[in-house]
Amino acid sequence: MEYKPLSGREFPRFSGIKTFFRMPHVAADADYDVALVGVPYDGAVSYRPGCRFGPSKVREASSLGRGFHWNRGVNIFENTKFADIGDCPVVPIDQEQTYQKIEKFFSGILSSNKKFIAVGGDHSTTLPLLRSLKKQYGQKLNLIHFDAHLDTYPAAWGCEYHHGAFVRHAVNEGLINCENSIQIGLRGPLASGADLDFVNKHKIKATTVDDIRINGLEAFLKDLPTFNDGPTYISFDIDCLDPSYAPGTGTPVPGGLTTYETQRILRALKIKNLVGADIVEVSPPFDSSEITCLAAVDTMFELMCLIK
Amino acid sequence: MEYKPLSGREFPRFSGIKTFFRMPHVAADADYDVALVGVPYDGAVSYRPGCRFGPSKVREASSLGRGFHWNRGVNIFENTKFADIGDCPVVPIDQEQTYQKIEKFFSGILSSNKKFIAVGGDHSTTLPLLRSLKKQYGQKLNLIHFDAHLDTYPAAWGCEYHHGAFVRHAVNEGLINCENSIQIGLRGPLASGADLDFVNKHKIKATTVDDIRINGLEAFLKDLPTFNDGPTYISFDIDCLDPSYAPGTGTPVPGGLTTYETQRILRALKIKNLVGADIVEVSPPFDSSEITCLAAVDTMFELMCLIK
Amino acid sequence: MEYKPLSGREFPRFSGIKTFFRMPHVAADADYDVALVGVPYDGAVSYRPGCRFGPSKVREASSLGRGFHWNRGVNIFENTKFADIGDCPVVPIDQEQTYQKIEKFFSGILSSNKKFIAVGGDHSTTLPLLRSLKKQYGQKLNLIHFDAHLDTYPAAWGCEYHHGAFVRHAVNEGLINCENSIQIGLRGPLASGADLDFVNKHKIKATTVDDIRINGLEAFLKDLPTFNDGPTYISFDIDCLDPSYAPGTGTPVPGGLTTYETQRILRALKIKNLVGADIVEVSPPFDSSEITCLAAVDTMFELMCLIK
Amino acid sequence: MEYKPLSGREFPRFSGIKTFFRMPHVAADADYDVALVGVPYDGAVSYRPGCRFGPSKVREASSLGRGFHWNRGVNIFENTKFADIGDCPVVPIDQEQTYQKIEKFFSGILSSNKKFIAVGGDHSTTLPLLRSLKKQYGQKLNLIHFDAHLDTYPAAWGCEYHHGAFVRHAVNEGLINCENSIQIGLRGPLASGADLDFVNKHKIKATTVDDIRINGLEAFLKDLPTFNDGPTYISFDIDCLDPSYAPGTGTPVPGGLTTYETQRILRALKIKNLVGADIVEVSPPFDSSEITCLAAVDTMFELMCLIK
Amino acid sequence: MEYKPLSGREFPRFSGIKTFFRMPHVAADADYDVALVGVPYDGAVSYRPGCRFGPSKVREASSLGRGFHWNRGVNIFENTKFADIGDCPVVPIDQEQTYQKIEKFFSGILSSNKKFIAVGGDHSTTLPLLRSLKKQYGQKLNLIHFDAHLDTYPAAWGCEYHHGAFVRHAVNEGLINCENSIQIGLRGPLASGADLDFVNKHKIKATTVDDIRINGLEAFLKDLPTFNDGPTYISFDIDCLDPSYAPGTGTPVPGGLTTYETQRILRALKIKNLVGADIVEVSPPFDSSEITCLAAVDTMFELMCLIK
């Protein structure tokens, strides 16, 4: 099995069965290094649903994907075997079943020493991913979390596991290493000042758009922490981007990041062992001209460079 | 309190707070006759979600609504007090809680001898509505069910209460009177021939688009049963309409009805005691130019004539 | 000057400056027979504006127009000189000025024995067109009026000349011959039963969608009156069509006509002297996939056959 | 290899890699009976391009596909092995290369006694399909051609093989049996009366929308010829449908068929040996709410019943 | 009466009757502090209409609104009573009547010592708002004017009060204090160099996008004037934003501001007595994915902080 994308120079990019980056579609237990995988669950969304179509539409947009990173000078397809293993099973009506299925499916991938990049789905799906990673690695993960929202919010409508609470649960369940974690792209408004108590208490480095813009991006990049110890995870909520760059999402917030900024941040990150990553909250029914999907594909490319 | 719509001749229809048919927004326990009410739950949808936005967008489109029915020669606002009582509380992540809240909320309405027209939401919300009606009236309901689908399908992904199963549950729970029930607008394809076993066994009159088109609409109208005994309920799944008339729905099926046909059928129905009705599966994110919402508003108008 | 359309067989239809049916753009006083002309005023709309863009978008869609009518066996470009004379001047903020400009502009066209097909603009623009025709011909016009609405409604918000009142004014000003006039495509709901008083009083033949559907289209066609005496005018409000055929309009009404039905009616009309016609209420911002504009173009083609 | 679709009752229909009808994606030389295959070439379109995305978007919409035909009482997946073999190679810039690739690719399929249903792509792609069939079967094909257009038009801009000429070439190259061929859904306007000369000369049964509507659909169905002798081919140009049913196409024509009508016609056809079929001119960039793609999927289902 | 928004943590944000920021809908004479109010008039627009739907769609988008401002550390709902008082009456066809109604309606609000944030409507509606404020306060207002355009343009088509002239009239009528006024977000092209004469003559501080970008946003913020004396008004034309951030507007101009920039400017303003504000020119029919409405909501939130 050769893990190379179908070439656009031979086969036009609008043709063919749509897989992530035109990579081979293989079984979950094939001999790839990194799984590209969809998690099409959107049952925990508080406003606009639709990210159940995220994996399908990101696959389609990724037909435009290419492999050589100009700044890094590397071709992601040369030393790493990426594969599309399809979608993780989910149950749209039942979050509990879905959580079990996700945790089991990803534990299967991880148990054979593979890594993954997951495409959501809403942000509630990150929690079972982190659970499976914690179980596999036996230690807390460093979390690099791109988001407009803190995702430490309390239960809503009597439900703990809505799409804005995974960080709170991950901390409370001992899944992440707060001191080596960072949040990027945060911005208000908040529901109340108490929203900040959780990250303050747990000393999570919660950075805002102001932190990137007031002193400038280059300064922000220089101040980024390094992730040399322990397994690291990146969770990229597409709503860290401004609605003009990512309109197709569940709870958009004006005043957000540009794709250039997230590219530069992803390129500046020093991570010794990235063990998994996700891109969540891409809601195609609210996208326009596929630009949100394109932003997701571009982010996926940067993640593929980091996870090598 | 005067239950009259805001006049478009005085106040332009694009202005004002959006309520159903520009009727007053009142509390659930006010002295109206018929509640117009939203049920924005879409957690049980098998394909496209989005009908949680149904109530909000149908309210907006209903700004174009008028009160005088040309064929009937009556003004719906003259003898009946309609009111918008807002939306029933729901929990997007939790169907069980949602079912309890719906049943409780509607039982409250019914217990003071009121009627309702509900705007969904997905078709799984009809079941708790029927439960509350059965409880209130103490007898089975006649069901007039407009739909492309039978909604007698078995559990999916281990879940009983998905959006294609309410008829099966309603029959099994003894909520509806099968011999006095009819399905209108059905069409294939089906998953298998066994899909028809349930309606055949329970002798529900399952009519198809062919039944309307082959001998003609006028013949179909003449053959409609009458509903003189017992309380009657109408459940109108917008996907009974063809996708060209109602693109904004969760599981559209080509070859469907036109709005003219459903108007004529609704006008031809002889119902002695219509106690409630719903319009479900209007998914605005997939609508185009609001035509699905407009079809829902038009249907709502016909239902308001019938429920007097 | 040769009044022939640019050939699509030589020049692809997506290319070139957009004029109605790819006809030459000439000055209002050139030697054509029938002016194709825009009237981009939408200030009198009661709900959705946007038909100021009607002329521009109908021009574009008319690039697909062809000249030979299969049923009639004639090519409209062979014996009649059609020309695009651009748009009539209008003032978006000021209806009074606009009315004066329209009446003056069209009187200029008519005074040299020409005819016109106007593309609106909202339906309030038909009144000054009728005024200019009455002045030119010195007699009342027969009116063939396609519409979902009666357009005999009373003043709104203190304004007489909104887009739903031109028939009332035309009758009151003695511009049309009520006994030789017909309305086609009407349907409810109405604001009140009194809405019908005006047409009843003036004996305008107000036909509804039911009149076409219950006994069938062929019967309706046979019953159409003939228009042998006096000048005749056709006013085609695109909302006579169902919203599925013409979503891009200001006040859509479900249960409307199909394009096939309006084609057949237009083909069946016997008119000795059609002196002018309009197509109004095409609102491109609310259109989807240009289908409303295409329906307008198709109607325009039928009118071009009738006005020869 | 089991040729069964992924079950929507186990795996939600929004999930998974998108293939036609959720069938297995196999190599062109696998042991299926009927290939479902894309031909994403749109270089010969005269107005709107975009049908190169037809195969991809029809695959996606076909996730809603089911297998049991209510009227026929058969499940298409029971006795026939359908498979998605991906897309035929094409060259967007070069029609000559594309024609060669199509003819070669399909000859490969046919030479092992398989059949196919192709999803275009523009209508120029039908010609090389017919060439490969003629070569394989050694005799002319009966052609059942659904279209708004005759597709016998002369060369345009010096090019013979544009998307409105395949019938002319097929006749001239001796690929089809004119006396056993029929065109369905035709309508005007035409460029000139001479457009009809070709079908008249070659005695192709060219039927129009009027032929279906004036005497009624049931009468039309009774008059359909039977196709008992020789191999038969169905070419379904989605623009046979009205723009309200199929807005996403290259050259839409108002006054067209409904999906119900084409369903009924496809169900009424008596064909002894259907050897291939195509659905062409589905242009997703101009679609709205995917209804054109859904109409294509529905048609594909009917073709799958016929090709057993 | 408690002036608190409906909580999204209890009631999902997609549910309920849509009011600005989910605040109570009360009568104009209730005991709130600041009215949130729509002014749905768009009759004076020179290009794209549609902002008559601005209030309705901004209400809907404001369901996502929250109350705590991260940078300011305050919750807007704690010390100020905001209320949605519905829409001001307008007459779509008649600007003169509309101006009278607006002036009267807002004078009523102001006369009981209340403030307001108005959502337009086109920019011609700001003039009567300023008139009512001048009358109430008896002195000229400081104007902080965000816009791509100077809005000092001369009469058009014989009309003085089009949507690009309110500044000229406000100055000429003595409504604003030019020396304490500023324009932000201006950019070309202009119709002619003479367009600048008015602001130069009246010494209005007309700043451009260059003024913000060349030396950087932080420098611009430091140079902002303070507004300590007299009543101050903010008029925010959404087209100060770039079309990528606010596509849904009447006359978009590339090269505009980002939402981050306008957030920062609004946060940096030192205003002692903000007595009123408006957000105008939000045209939902031209919006995509609601991002213009979201930008309006975000701006409204900043204004609510300033008007406390």
Add this chain to the structure above:
Amino acid sequence: MEYKPLSGREFPRFSGIKTFFRMPHVAADADYDVALVGVPYDGAVSYRPGCRFGPSKVREASSLGRGFHWNRGVNIFENTKFADIGDCPVVPIDQEQTYQKIEKFFSGILSSNKKFIAVGGDHSTTLPLLRSLKKQYGQKLNLIHFDAHLDTYPAAWGCEYHHGAFVRHAVNEGLINCENSIQIGLRGPLASGADLDFVNKHKIKATTVDDIRINGLEAFLKDLPTFNDGPTYISFDIDCLDPSYAPGTGTPVPGGLTTYETQRILRALKIKNLVGADIVEVSPPFDSSEITCLAAVDTMFELMCLIK
């Protein structure tokens, strides 16, 4: 003949026949100085087609165009005679014919000492434009090339002249002066590292988005080369802009330029003799809210200033 645009102050900008910047439509051999001309060919696109509609939709959006450049202090219509000469003839199916027609058509314009600004069409159309310029001027051109892509890519699918190869051909055919040429807006990903060999070998100054953002725009502008010797050409591929600013294009790439940046670069360019320019790859079917077309119009305005 007066070469002035129709005034928006007299004639509303939504009215009238659509030409570029509302300039007169004249014959190619009229006495203008600079032709504004469409080249609606999109046959060489590798992913999304549709830019054949670029000229038509840019004409429409240019109705908002104005003539006075604030920064330059000049009115473009005062000293230069611009005219819309319609579209160059093209053959959608046949690139070879199209290339011949383009070269011939533009040679005709150039031979009478005129200049042009062309609106594509895809980027393959630039090559014949450069050929005609080289022939006319007898020397190589300086090329200022805005693009996300290098356009030096090798043949694809056996075709040399796809839309990503014009720079390679222009260099190989001796049409451009590499040392005096610059590429602006480039960014990855690339297909492979070898993609950079061509520009490196030929010493084309290939600048990236990083070159503009890391040290800041002002620094970049200061470092721009001057173009004092020989004829200069600007080719502006709209995809140099970020997808949020220009979604409507064939192969969008995240992380791109803003319209403000391209405005400033175009304003900073020192060019002695700009002999022609193009704006390509505007694909309206993929645009949203016309913002891509507006960006094209704005760029066209800057080019009109430079070409005086």
